[in-house]
Structure formats: C-alpha cells, structure tokens
Amino acid sequence: MFEYIVQQLINGISIGSIYALIALGYTMVYGIIKLINFAHGDVFMVGAFVGYFAAKAGLGLFWSLILAMAVCAILGVLIERLAYRPLRGAARIVILITAIGVSFLLENLGIYALGPQAKGFPEIVTKTQYTLFGDVTINSVQIIVLAVTVILMVLLQYVVHKTKMGKAMRAVSYDMEAARLMGINVDTTISFTFAIGSALAGAAGVVFAVMYPSVDPLMGIIPGLKAFVAAVLGGIGIIPGALVGGLVLGIVETGVSSAGFSLWRDGAAFAILILILIFKPSGLFGKNVREKV
Amino acid sequence: MKLSKKLIAVTAALTLATGLVGCSKSTSGGSNGDTIKIGANFEMTGGVAAFGQSQLNAIELAASEINAAGGVLGKQIEIIKSDNASKAEESTRVATKLITQDKVDILMGATTSTNTLAAVQVANDKKVPMVSASATNPNVTFDSKKGKLNEWVFRACFIDPFQGTVMANFSLKKLNAKTAVIFSDNAADYSKGLHKFYKEAFEKGGGKILAEESYQTKDTDFNAVLTRIKSLNPDVIYVPGYYEEVGKIVKQAREMGITVPMMGGDGWDAPQLVEIAGAAALNNTFISNHYSPDDPDPKVKKFVDAYKAKYNAVPDSMAVLGYDGMYMIADAIKRAGSVDKAKVKEALAATKDFVGVTGTLTLDQNHDPVKAAVILEHKDGKQVFYDKVQP
Incomplete structure (x- = not known):
C-alpha cells in the first residue's frame, strides 16, 4: 500500500510538473499586462510541432528544445505586435476575446497546414526505468521534465528579480503609465515578456510530446486549460505559485484516479478551481491587493 | 459613406444572383436526374480523421468502379462529400444539410458510432435511407431505449x-x-x-x-x-x-x-x-x-491491389467496410429497380447472401449483418492474422 501511494505520488508530480511548466508562461503574461492569454495553449502546440520536425530532422532533445523555444518566442512577439498591441488602450474583455480568436486561428492554421491527425513523436530520449525501492519506479523522462521545469522557473525568478529588464517588467506591471513617464520603453518590455512566456510554452510543448509521444493541432486545448487552473490555484501572476499550483493539481488528479474514481478526475480539478475562487480568489500564494482608485 | 452604400448594393446584387443560380441548379439536379446522389457524412478532419479519410477513399474507389461498369440502372453514382469534423453535433448538421440542400438519395456515414448515432434521427425523420459502414454500436439500427427499429438506418459491419x-x-x-x-x-x-x-x-x-x-x-x-x-x-x-x-x-x-x-x-x-x-x-x-489485408481470399487481394494502385497505401478495415457498404447500396438499388427512397429501404432490409470483400453478408431483422470476424495479433508493429471467428 505504501509503495502504491509513493508510486502514485511520483505519477502526480510528473504530470503536475508539465502543468506547472505551461502555467509559468500563463502567469508571467498575466502578471505584466493582466491578460489571460488563451492562445498560450496553442503556442504550446506550435512548440510541440517544431520539436517534432526538429526531432525528425535528427536533432536531440537539447537542440529541439532550443529551436522550439526560439520559434515560439518569435511567434509570441508577433502575436503581441499584431493582435494585442493595437488594442492596448481597449477594455480588458476586448483583448481577452481577441486572445480566444488568436487561439482558434492557430488551431485551424495547424489543421490546414499539418492535417488533423495525431502524429507519433520520434523517440529522442531513451526511456530508462529506475527502481527506487520495492515496486516503485521512475523513468528518465519524468526526471527530465521535473528538472526542466525547476530550472526554467529558477531562471525566470532570476530574470524578473535580478536583471534590469526584470525591474522594467515589474514596473510596467505595477503601473504602466508611471513606468512610461520614468523612461521605460513599455512596448519593448511587453514584447520581451511575450517572448519569454511563449518560449516557456514552446519548451513545455516539446517536453510534453516527449512524454506522451504524439502531436496534433488541437493538443494544446486541454493542457492549456489545466495549466490555467494551476496558475489560478497558485495565484495568477506569481511565478512560484504556478509551480506549486501545477504540482497540487497533478497530485490531486492522480489521487482521485488512483482511488478508483477515474471518472471524477476532471471534476475534482475544476471543483478545486471553484473552491479557490470562492475562498481565496487571489490564489494560494496571492496577497489581497486593494484596487487602486 | 457613399462607397460603402455602393458596396452593399453590389454585394446584395451578387448574393441574389448566386442565390438564384444556386436555386435553379438544385431544382434541376434533383433525384430524378441521371445521377444517383450519395451524401457522404464523414470525419475528414478532427480526432478520427484517419477513419473518415480512408473510408471515403474506398467509397470513391467503389463508386468509380461501378460507374466505369455502366453505373446502376444506367445512372452514374455521384458522391457529395461533407465534413463532420469528428464531432457528433456537426454530424447532425451535415446530415440535415445533405438531405435538405443537396437533396441526396442515400446517406452514407459516419465511421464512428457516436457520430453515426447523431445522424440517425435525421435519417428517420426525413425518411432517407442511411448506411453506416462501420458504426458498431447496436443503437445505431435498433433504439434500445424505445425498443424500436430505426427503420431507415442500415450498416455493413458486425455489431x-x-x-x-x-x-x-x-x-x-x-x-x-x-x-x-x-x-x-x-x-x-x-x-x-x-x-x-x-x-x-x-x-x-x-x-x-x-x-x-x-x-x-x-x-x-x-x-x-x-x-x-x-x-x-x-x-x-x-x-x-x-x-x-x-x-x-x-x-x-x-x-x-x-x-x-x-x-x-x-x-x-x-x-x-x-x-x-x-x-x-x-x-x-x-x-x-473486420478483415485482414493478408487474407489469401482472391476477392480481398483484388480489392487491396486496386486500393493500393489508386491511393498508394494498404487499406485498413475502415476502407474495406466502406467499399462493401457502397456495393451493398448499389446491390439494393439494383434489386429495388429504382432510386425511390422507400423501395431502396425495403431492398436494403432484404439484403441476403450479399458477397462482399469482408465475406458473405445477410442482414437480420435488426438491420445488423451476420458475418465473420478475424482476430489479429501485433508482432513487431505488424498485424498478423491469428484466427477467423464465425458468428
């Protein structure tokens, strides 16, 4: 029984770290311009496809990751420039709806260009099973995913809190107008945020495709939604919150399935979202901030 | 302002014109023309697009063979394709569109049970015979909740x-x-x-x-x-x-x-x-x-060769069922002696000892075929014929 629980915990952490990786990008974009970027899940899909073609061309995991992150960063900046920047002064709901539009556009462009069928992802990482003790096993891909997530989160924390660009980002997040008056180039800062957020989505896409070896143009929808739940759970806009939110969500889902209630898994995930929104709308890590008047 | 008014006028005129053209076309090309219209409601995109595509390929292959041999009752078969995007709600819409706008004589599709079930009601209500080649759920032809036969719906596969x-x-x-x-x-x-x-x-x-x-x-x-x-x-x-x-x-x-x-x-x-x-x-x-491409039966071989020649791929079971389904329809129309929907329905229900690629097929009182199944084993990524099971 103990072994069973530990094994399920490992399963939960490994799926949770993928949610966390996607949630990092969500939370970051929200933190800066208060936009829930619904196209994030589809940038994730594009990343997976870049990884797919890179892997087919014979590149290893590292270079596939780098390539996918680079392409997605450019894509993110383009989306921001073309779709969101012209609406900078508009109401938030307008930008939100635009984000949904961008999401549909990417999905259907994907179907048009690549076909709707799921394609098998080449095996670029040899999966090795390690036995920890008794019957409990963990495989190399699960370890890689967790490692990639933690490394990227630490890097992100560093960029946001220790660099000049990070300072600019925090300033824009706090008050866009005041930041502009202080001589911060707001447009560049937002572009940079999108580049990083989208690069994270691209990395998540490749890692996801390595773990669950298939890619298709609609693959971003469900992970995108789950990551959104994770981001809200941890406190949207807060970077460590995304990691904790993702892990909690993964463990809860696995726990529900492992107790024999596999039908209730998604129900439990979204029930948590509702409970959090009722009792602590700012998330586990969030502080209650009074609206500025 | 002026420009936009002009634009509106022009577009309105255009829409009217195309609308009129569309109308005149659809009335002249109805079921009493020289073609038999088969409405194909298939998964051309979405999750199970692989099924829809390969079945559609085989249906087109069968139709072109039938047409090359002079058609059915001297009429050519025309396939009108429509995509249900692998979604049940789209399947309902597509079936309705094929019947009301394209005025098809017979419906074919969809490949999965869920998407076929979504179109059953439409076929029954509009009284158009519908053949699904591969929907295996019993409720497709027999509504177990109402305990009633779906009179207008048939299938070409076991359940x-x-x-x-x-x-x-x-x-x-x-x-x-x-x-x-x-x-x-x-x-x-x-x-x-x-x-x-x-x-x-x-x-x-x-x-x-x-x-x-x-x-x-x-x-x-x-x-x-x-x-x-x-x-x-x-x-x-x-x-x-x-x-x-x-x-x-x-x-x-x-x-x-x-x-x-x-x-x-x-x-x-x-x-x-x-x-x-x-x-x-x-x-x-x-x-x-439903079948194995390695089956030594000459009928299977002939079909596999023809499919390979046209599409450069080995046909899967979705394809072979679609192929048999198309021939089953042609057979029924021949026996009915006309494309009258009620007569075709009666003829389909009376299908007996129809020889298809997947074996000899007879429809029982629930419109379900009685035919053989094969069991395949995967060996190093290849399907290997293991056993054939008679009903």
Whole structure:
C-alpha cells in the first residue's frame, strides 16, 4: 500500500510538473499586462510541432528544445505586435476575446497546414526505468521534465528579480503609465515578456510530446486549460505559485484516479478551481491587493 | 459613406444572383436526374480523421468502379462529400444539410458510432435511407431505449456484442484468462458498447472482472489508473478505445512493466497506433477486426491491389467496410429497380447472401449483418492474422 501511494505520488508530480511548466508562461503574461492569454495553449502546440520536425530532422532533445523555444518566442512577439498591441488602450474583455480568436486561428492554421491527425513523436530520449525501492519506479523522462521545469522557473525568478529588464517588467506591471513617464520603453518590455512566456510554452510543448509521444493541432486545448487552473490555484501572476499550483493539481488528479474514481478526475480539478475562487480568489500564494482608485 | 452604400448594393446584387443560380441548379439536379446522389457524412478532419479519410477513399474507389461498369440502372453514382469534423453535433448538421440542400438519395456515414448515432434521427425523420459502414454500436439500427427499429438506418459491419463477445471468449479459451480489467473511453458510445458485452460474456464464461476503469477522449496521462491496474494484477486487460489514446495507454502500461496481453477492437486499427505506441510495446496485443489485408481470399487481394494502385497505401478495415457498404447500396438499388427512397429501404432490409470483400453478408431483422470476424495479433508493429471467428 505504501509503495502504491509513493508510486502514485511520483505519477502526480510528473504530470503536475508539465502543468506547472505551461502555467509559468500563463502567469508571467498575466502578471505584466493582466491578460489571460488563451492562445498560450496553442503556442504550446506550435512548440510541440517544431520539436517534432526538429526531432525528425535528427536533432536531440537539447537542440529541439532550443529551436522550439526560439520559434515560439518569435511567434509570441508577433502575436503581441499584431493582435494585442493595437488594442492596448481597449477594455480588458476586448483583448481577452481577441486572445480566444488568436487561439482558434492557430488551431485551424495547424489543421490546414499539418492535417488533423495525431502524429507519433520520434523517440529522442531513451526511456530508462529506475527502481527506487520495492515496486516503485521512475523513468528518465519524468526526471527530465521535473528538472526542466525547476530550472526554467529558477531562471525566470532570476530574470524578473535580478536583471534590469526584470525591474522594467515589474514596473510596467505595477503601473504602466508611471513606468512610461520614468523612461521605460513599455512596448519593448511587453514584447520581451511575450517572448519569454511563449518560449516557456514552446519548451513545455516539446517536453510534453516527449512524454506522451504524439502531436496534433488541437493538443494544446486541454493542457492549456489545466495549466490555467494551476496558475489560478497558485495565484495568477506569481511565478512560484504556478509551480506549486501545477504540482497540487497533478497530485490531486492522480489521487482521485488512483482511488478508483477515474471518472471524477476532471471534476475534482475544476471543483478545486471553484473552491479557490470562492475562498481565496487571489490564489494560494496571492496577497489581497486593494484596487487602486 | 457613399462607397460603402455602393458596396452593399453590389454585394446584395451578387448574393441574389448566386442565390438564384444556386436555386435553379438544385431544382434541376434533383433525384430524378441521371445521377444517383450519395451524401457522404464523414470525419475528414478532427480526432478520427484517419477513419473518415480512408473510408471515403474506398467509397470513391467503389463508386468509380461501378460507374466505369455502366453505373446502376444506367445512372452514374455521384458522391457529395461533407465534413463532420469528428464531432457528433456537426454530424447532425451535415446530415440535415445533405438531405435538405443537396437533396441526396442515400446517406452514407459516419465511421464512428457516436457520430453515426447523431445522424440517425435525421435519417428517420426525413425518411432517407442511411448506411453506416462501420458504426458498431447496436443503437445505431435498433433504439434500445424505445425498443424500436430505426427503420431507415442500415450498416455493413458486425455489431459491438459480437466484437466484445468474441474477445471475451478468446481471452477465456485461447489465453486461459481467469481475471480481466476493462479500461474504456467513457466519452465514446463505441467503447462503452464493447465494454458492456465483453463484461457479460467474460463473466458468463466463468471469468472475473477485477475492475472497470475509464478515461476520456483526448486524455494523455494514464499512469495513475495503470498503476492501479498493475496492483490488481489481472490476466488480461481489455481496452476497447480508439488508436490515439490506446497507443498511449499501451506505451505507458508497457513502460511501467505491465506485460500481460492487452486487447481491443477495430478502433485500434490505424497506422498511427504503431507510431504512437511503438512496435515493441504492441507485442502481445490482440484486436478483433473486420478483415485482414493478408487474407489469401482472391476477392480481398483484388480489392487491396486496386486500393493500393489508386491511393498508394494498404487499406485498413475502415476502407474495406466502406467499399462493401457502397456495393451493398448499389446491390439494393439494383434489386429495388429504382432510386425511390422507400423501395431502396425495403431492398436494403432484404439484403441476403450479399458477397462482399469482408465475406458473405445477410442482414437480420435488426438491420445488423451476420458475418465473420478475424482476430489479429501485433508482432513487431505488424498485424498478423491469428484466427477467423464465425458468428
């Protein structure tokens, strides 16, 4: 029984770290311009496809990751420039709806260009099973995913809190107008945020495709939604919150399935979202901030 | 302002004109023209597009063969394709559109049970004969809730009870299994149907079902449930789902060290399964299916060659069923002596000893064919003919 629980915990952490990786990008974009970027899940899909073609061309995991992150960063900046920047002064709901539009556009462009069928992802990482003790096993891909997530989160924390660009980002997040008056180039800062957020989505896409070896143009929808739940759970806009939110969500889902209630898994995930929104709308890590008047 | 008014006027005129043209076309090209219109409601995009595409290919192949041989009753067959995007609600819409706008004589499609069930009501209401070549759920032709036959709906494949029963008996007798776990897709009628009948037959034969687990279409991580299944230690695992999820389930199960035989139905039958699961993981898995391309039967060989020549691919079971379905319709129209919908319906219902590629087929009183099934084993990523089971 103990072994069973530990094994399920490992399963939960490994799926949770993928949610966390996607949630990092969500939370970051929200933190800066208060936009829930619904196209994030589809940038994730594009990343997976870049990884797919890179892997087919014979590149290893590292270079596939780098390539996918680079392409997605450019894509993110383009989306921001073309779709969101012209609406900078508009109401938030307008930008939100635009984000949904961008999401549909990417999905259907994907179907048009690549076909709707799921394609098998080449095996670029040899999966090795390690036995920890008794019957409990963990495989190399699960370890890689967790490692990639933690490394990227630490890097992100560093960029946001220790660099000049990070300072600019925090300033824009706090008050866009005041930041502009202080001589911060707001447009560049937002572009940079999108580049990083989208690069994270691209990395998540490749890692996801390595773990669950298939890619298709609609693959971003469900992970995108789950990551959104994770981001809200941890406190949207807060970077460590995304990691904790993702892990909690993964463990809860696995726990529900492992107790024999596999039908209730998604129900439990979204029930948590509702409970959090009722009792602590700012998330586990969030502080209650009074609206500025 | 002026410009936009002009624009509106021009577009309005254009719309009117095209509308008129459209109208005149559709009235002159009705069912009394020189073609027989077959409305094809298929999954050309979306999750199971692989099924829809290959069935559509085979139907077009069959239609072109029939047309080349002079058509049916001297009329050419015209296929009007429409995409239901692998969604039930779209399937309903597409079926309605094909009947009301394109004025088709007969409907074909869809490939999966869920999408076919969504179109059944439309065919019944509008009184248009509909043939699904591959929907295996019993409710497609017989509404078990109302206890009533769906008068206008027919199929060209065996039904779920048969597939589920075949695999249950196979596990008991050939694999000597005493215990089994069923892991099915709770969002697919097809999967639930196979699940039910496997369970009934397995328990009737003295076996024990240790657990019934479920997942949802589009799920990707099955580790939690598989860990649970592993701890139960069953003799066999029955996974009656579709290839996209099944591929991942088989892969993840093998990775965590589950080595027992895994089995499924014709939903496994797509080339993508090997890509997703990997050839090694698929060893020791079995499926029930409609036919095998390696079958030495000359009819099978002729069909496989013709399909290969046209599409440069080996036809799967979806293709062969579509091919047989098209010929079944042509056969019925011939016997009816006209394309009158009611007469074609009667002729379809009376189909007896029709010789198709998948075997000789007779429809029973529920519009369900009585025909043989094959069991295939995966060996190094290839399907190998294992056994043929008569009903």
